Amino acid sequence: MTPGSPSDVAEVAAPAAGSAPTTASTPRTEAATAVSPTIGALLRRGRTWLVLAGVLVVGVLVLFVIQGGVRAQAGLLDPESPGSRGSGALVEVLRSHGVEVAPTRSLDAALDAVAAADGAATLLLFDEFATLDADGLDALAASGARLVVVEPGFRALEALTPGVRMAGAADGVLDDADCDVRPAIRAEALSDGQRLLTIDDDARSAGWHGCFSQDDGFAAAFGPSPGSGGGDADPSAASAPLSLVAATTVFENSRIDEDGNAAFAIGLLGATPDLVWYLPGPADAEATAAPTLGELTPGWVSPVLVLGLVVTVVAGLWRGRRLGPLVVERLPVTVPAGETRQGRARLYARSAQRTHALDQMRVAAIRRLAVALRLPRTSEVAAVARAAAAATGRDATSVMRLLVDELPANDARFVALAAALDDLERDVAAASRPDTGVRPAHPGPTAAGPTTTTTATPSDDQPGRQR
Amino acid sequence: MAVTGRFVLLVALGVVPVVVLGGSGAEAAWFALLGWLALTVGLGVLDLSLAASPRRVSLIRDLPAKVRLGEPVVSALTVVNTGERMLRATVRDGWEPSAGVAGANRSRLVVAPGERRSLRLQLTPWRRGDRRTEQVTIRSAGPLGLWCRQATLASPGRLRVLPPFHSRVHLPSRLTRLRELDGRTPMLVRGQGTEFDSIREYVRGDDVRSIDWRATARHVDPAARGGTKLMVRTWRPERDRRIVIVADTSRTAAARVADEPRLDTAWESTLLLSALATHAGDRVDFFAWDRRARARVTGVTGSQLLARLVDAMAGVEAELIEADWTGLPAQIRAVTSRRALVVLLTAADSPGSARGLLSVLPQLTARHTVLVASVQDPEADAAAARRDTLDDAYLAAASERARLDVDRVAAAIRQSGAHPVSAAPRDLPPALADRYLELKSAGLL
Known part of the structure; x- marks a missing residue:
């Protein structure tokens, strides 16, 4: 209540307003109690979790030390891997039979290992991502070691054996060696999951032959080294300088015990006392790659990118730190009162209760008509209809049909009847007060009561007007 | 941090x-x-x-205890720096959103050690009831303004927001009507509920039936020889009637009619009627009732009444429970044993929900005059008149049905001897006041 309010209201309500600012709290000088915890309190409260996290970290470190550091990711045909796709099993067996296995990951190391083995070495080459270029392949072929190329790529085939091509996957177990290569004869069969190589006539004439054939393809192919000129290849294939095995299946831990895989792999790789297991690594690719993006851009670009990241994080901290806890608004319940009305209307509409809906309007209209025509509340419908017809000059039968008899046959008729009811009420209201000439907005339940029509003209001699 | x-x-x-x-x-x-x-x-x-510690601070609140809804108020918060360093603070006072803080609620203060600074927030609450703040958050920056220390301090404050009493604009006209009824314009009609006021000389226009012949015989007219003055008796409405206002705070009060909850309409009606009745010399008692009395103002008279009423109303909200009317007669009996005017502010709009009320009405009407005031939905009237499309027609039918229900309940209320009053939310307080004046002038209190 402001002091400028009307005096008579102020006299009543001024004390209620309490406009005089009375202090709600007395001044205090002691420090306010903090609700938010200090950092020390936070640490104390989270002690349990901190201890748990510490134990977890220490445990992980201990486990790490026991396991002996991080291993290189166990890849396909990894000679150290005991995983299902590695080749640890084969390598262990070979080692136990006295074969020196030297895993390498770079071309130079592989060539060094071959040189160190004094020429009597076997080199397994599995170039999963086709990293080696033609020069590298030529260098390997010229190294003097027996080459076993597993799943040769297009580039390797092009460089080593121009006449041999990959020809899709084999179907089922290959149980016919069909050649005179000793490991193949010993193996007798290779398991499911092989792939095939085709050998064209040129290659065949150059001394290439295959084992484990299916249709026109072979799971393995043997031939002379490209540098050696060919033609006089030793048919005792264990010493064949170049062997191609189309699939990795033979060497994988998970498949090596199937059919003759183990015999074939050991026979192929265990022929010499030294085995160089060469999986080309990233170092081989780098030497030949084009200048990278990092080399082309100025030196400050990467630091600026990192700085941008740091600024983003700090800006997030700046905007994200809330100034105090959220304040909850306790909202009261409120319900729109018209909901039941609308719900009922939709129920009528969904079940197409035209007659029932129209009845509601008819009952209400008849009540209001009775009031407007100053008939007693207990009047019969027929009496109301007659009086309404008389007041408006309409046909009594049609009014009766509108008020009671007609059933709405369809939606359009229903809407028309509803509107006609409204029109009738308006007409009756206008007829019962011709002096005003102004139609009321809508006759409410009490708006057209007898007391409001005391100024009716004498010409209107409705029964009951004098009440 | x-x-x-x-x-x-x-x-x-x-x-x-x-x-x-x-x-x-x-x-x-x-x-x-x-x-x-x-x-x-x-x-x-x-x-x-x-940076200064945001914890070494004491806070002093200076807050008006009450404000009327919609009116602005200034909340002052004094920050005393009890530490040894300069406090460069950003302060946020934790008011509820409905307290209506003007601006961003981020105040920058620089407080030297041992000094105090006051920050003033303008609040314009937009909801009735108690608006609270529990805490103040202080972010204290260092001298370079790079990193800050932050703490939230407890500093509870409460601002009671009173119902607005918009309907007070109707009060002057009703008071004029009341004066016309009251002794200042004496009535010559005698009836139940009126009491003898005075005898005065007859003037033209007075009802000849109220001439008091015995008094006339005693009053000799000095002007006319041997003649006497004609004296008439005047009457005035009885004073010191009891009025018991019961506002229903059950689930029906939560309904929002024409964008105003029924409860708020009830408060407006209560305030207007109480203001009027206090002027008329009647005594007003008030309950907010659903299954028990949520608020109660009894035995207060005069200018204190409205203050107590708005204070009691401020904290009451509608509850989502069904009203239990059976306990009400005992409550009223506890307030007054005399005949009283009982005003029930509730929702009498469907036979189902009004059954509990209708069952206790005969008990009340046997002892008291009972007014049942309820809000009528103006949208129902508008919807009943709109019949252009199919959906409109169905909605009109449902609205007519709702209005028939209202009529049916009103008839039942009338039958049990009570007086129904219903109007749109804005019109209900003056309608109720008019009905009260009617009853008073008819001597029915």
Whole structure:
């Protein structure tokens, strides 16, 4: 209540307003109690979790030390891997039979290992991502070691054996060696999951032959080294300088015990006392790659990118730190009162209760008509209809049909009847007060009561007007 | 702890040394980056260690106890720096959103050690009831303005927001009507509920039936020889009637009619009727009732009444429970044993929900005059008249049905001897006041 309010209201309500600012709290000088915890309190409260996290970290470190550091990711045909796709099993067996296995990951190391083995070495080459270029392949072929190329790529085939091509996957177990290569004869069969190589006539004439054939393809192919000129290849294939095995299946831990895989792999790789297991690594690719993006851009670009990241994080901290806890608004319940009305209307509409809906309007209209025509509340419908017809000059039968008899046959008729009811009420209201000439907005339940029509003209001699 | 925008800017400025030194090579650029980050963090830590503690502060609130809904009020908060360092603070007072704080509620204060500064917030509450604040959050920046310390301090405050009493605009006209009824314009009609006021000389226009012949015989007219003056008796409405206003706070009161909850309409009606009745010399008692009395103002008269009423109403909200009317007659009997005017502010709009009320009405009407005031939905009237499309027609039918229900309940209320009053939310308070004046002038109280 402001002091400028009307005096008579102020006299009543001024004390209620309490406009005089009375202090709600007395001044205090002691420090306010903090609700938010200090950092020390936070640490104390989270002690349990901190201890748990510490134990977890220490445990992980201990486990790490026991396991002996991080291993290189166990890849396909990894000679150290005991995983299902590695080749640890084969390598262990070979080692136990006295074969020196030297895993390498770079071309130079592989060539060094071959040189160190004094020429009597076997080199397994599995170039999963086709990293080696033609020069590298030529260098390997010229190294003097027996080459076993597993799943040769297009580039390797092009460089080593121009006449041999990959020809899709084999179907089922290959149980016919069909050649005179000793490991193949010993193996007798290779398991499911092989792939095939085709050998064209040129290659065949150059001394290439295959084992484990299916249709026109072979799971393995043997031939002379490209540098050696060919033609006089030793048919005792264990010493064949170049062997191609189309699939990795033979060497994988998970498949090596199937059919003759183990015999074939050991026979192929265990022929010499030294085995160089060469999986080309990233170092081989780098030497030949084009200048990278990092080399082309100025030196400050990467630091600026990192700085941008740091600024983003700090800006997030700046905007994200809330100034105090959220304040909850306790909202009261409120319900729109018209909901039941609308719900009922939709129920009528969904079940197409035209007659029932129209009845509601008819009952209400008849009540209001009775009031407007100053008939007693207990009047019969027929009496109301007659009086309404008389007041408006309409046909009594049609009014009766509108008020009671007609059933709405369809939606359009229903809407028309509803509107006609409204029109009738308006007409009756206008007829019962011709002096005003102004139609009321809508006759409410009490708006057209007898007391409001005391100024009716004498010409209107409705029964009951004098009440 | 928090960082400021200035710190973000400082970190971003690191792009200058990184680019300048990066011209000579990538290594130098990386070192420049690391060096810059170390420098900024070092500055931040230095700044943080020099910032004043936001905990070594005491807070004093100066807050008006009450305000009427919709009116602005100033809340003052004094921050006393009890530490030894300069406090450069950003302060947020934790008011509820409905307290209507003007602006962003972020105040910057610089308080020297041992001094105090006051911050003033303008509040314009937009909801009735108690608006609260529980805490004040202070973010204290260091001298460089890079890193901040932050703490939330308990500082409870409460602002009671009173119902607005919009309907007071109707009061002057009703008071005029009341004066016409009252002794100032004496009535010559005698009836139940009126009491003898005075005898005065007859003037033209007075009802001849109220001439008191015995008094006339005693009053000799000095002007006319042997004649006497005609004297008439005057009557005035009885004073000191009891009025018991019962506002229903059950689930029906939560309904919002024409964008105003029924409860708020009830408060407006109560305030207007109480103001009027106090002027008329009647005594008003008030309950907010659903299954028990939520608020109660009894035995207060005069100017104190409205203050107590608005205070009692401020904290009451509608509950989502069904009203239990059976306990009400005992409550009223406890207030007054005399015949009283009982005003029930409720929702009498459907036979189902009004059954409980209708069952106790005969008990009440046997002893008291009972008014049942309820809000009528103006949208129902508008919807009943709109019949253009199919959906409109169905809605009109449902609205007619709702109005028939209202009529049916009103008839039942009338049958049990009570007086129904229903009007649109804005019109209900004056309608109720008019009905009260009617009853008073008819001597039915």
